[in-house]
Amino acid sequence: MTHSYAIGIDIGGTNTDMGLVREDGTIIARSNIPTNAYTELVPYVHDIIGCISKLMKDNNVDKIDGIGIGAPNGNFYTGCVDNAPNLTIKGVLNFEEEMHKYMDVPVVLSNDANAAAYGEMVYGGAKGMNHFIMFTLGTGVGSGIVVDGKLVHGSTGGAGELGHNILIPEGRQCSCGRKGCLETYTSARGIVQTFCELRAANGPRDVKEGWIPDTVKDSDVTSKMIGDAANAGDPIAIATYEKTGYLLGIAIANSVTFSAPEAIFLMGGPTKVGEPLLKPLRESFEKHLLNIYEGSCNIRMSQLKANEVAILGAAALIKMKQ
């Protein structure tokens, strides 16, 4: 049997992860280089191409369908990464053009959250769905929106930034310069801030095993710690997720009024806590969902593995040019 293959590349500020992906969503082999060792596009792409060639040769693959790249500020329309603040290679980087100097295959870029959404559609829990939205919770909150079976890129390529929907007018300061964005409340950082605020309002307390002691400074609290504490019964950690779930539920219900999706998918570290987040989230979602959508949309967890989603999502992007 003959298989078809694609390359998925996940460009992060620190590392660039590459994978050779079979059409059934199996990552056959991986490779990586340190992104932050480069300050110029030409040697960076040269070395990426070296890795791709080696991945193909080592696995007796002589042909690939294309190269998909998930990158911060990756632009689907231009094939460029546009001034990504967290990359050491500065400026507008034309990956498509640079890669075409070596390989005559489709090169498709999009941002990480869009790639994750597309990966879910091609390889994960959104197979066969024409309308869904992916929310990625991490340091920030990203999103990828699929309408009529296609990723929404919008007029600029920058569509799907629901983490920067203003949920609370004049609310928390966001790193984008504005106030009250969804991600200031439901990103890992936002969850930590909520915990610290609730803890301060509560005053000193005695803690049981597994709770977060008062001796842990605000700056040392992580969302992982809050998740573990919530599952150990820490009432302040539980209250933190109740607020987080409540607010995320409103934001997700709001997103449904846009595209009436079949499902909302969630992924990312802060979702791993499970029921302490998911129970108030579902309750808030049901309470805040406009009645005409009742029963037509539900919240699901990504079906892709955390350590595979970035490469699979990137590889999936090339399906948009097939």
Add this chain to the structure above:
Amino acid sequence: MTHSYAIGIDIGGTNTDMGLVREDGTIIARSNIPTNAYTELVPYVHDIIGCISKLMKDNNVDKIDGIGIGAPNGNFYTGCVDNAPNLTIKGVLNFEEEMHKYMDVPVVLSNDANAAAYGEMVYGGAKGMNHFIMFTLGTGVGSGIVVDGKLVHGSTGGAGELGHNILIPEGRQCSCGRKGCLETYTSARGIVQTFCELRAANGPRDVKEGWIPDTVKDSDVTSKMIGDAANAGDPIAIATYEKTGYLLGIAIANSVTFSAPEAIFLMGGPTKVGEPLLKPLRESFEKHLLNIYEGSCNIRMSQLKANEVAILGAAALIKMKQ
């Protein structure tokens, strides 16, 4: 020269307006029947068909490309009107099937705001645009969203209800049963409520010519009166539009994070006031727009005439099946 024609039908709770529309967006002739004189679909459609036949005969048109219908709860996918609360004909009404008993042409339904958006694209200011959003301000707030040159209907047909985006969590009571929806602040009713709240907080006052005197009861205030008063310098009316524009600007900036549209179009009675609304709206929009969209999207007024948009929008819908 041979022209092509379509029929546009605007179904309202009181009247059903029909128009014979030439492909250049000229309404050649109109007709109407009272919607609320009917309690059954069969005689209602029978009489609509009678009007259509007469419109065609009177104007020597022997062939139409299709019939487009803008209706509350009009469903693009099913060709039905689904339990519209403001119609005297109750239940799920299969217009497409019933009309096909008489005429073998495409019959396309959608809701009023979607039709308005599509009309703007086919005949108005959004010609040639692939990504835009229409907000219709009236008794409520509706929206129609165009992505990649197509109306977004979503998985159910009910996409594009941005008037029911929750803008202020736990805010004003909405007729949908939830709280804080955009339309509770920026519909005609919402604007009246804001005026009455600001007036009550202000206390008794002396008014100048054109202002709204205290003798006008809350229940008699209309958004048209507030608009006229604002243009006559009434400070409470002006403050009303400042709040309205501020909130609508946030909502519109939020909508941009979804689909990165080229433009946002506005239409409807409350927008007619002009600068008292538009100035604070633009300022709020610019302040609340995520920086990556700066310069790529602006706010525009619908280019269709208020008394033509419903029929033109409905007629435009058939382009989706051509």
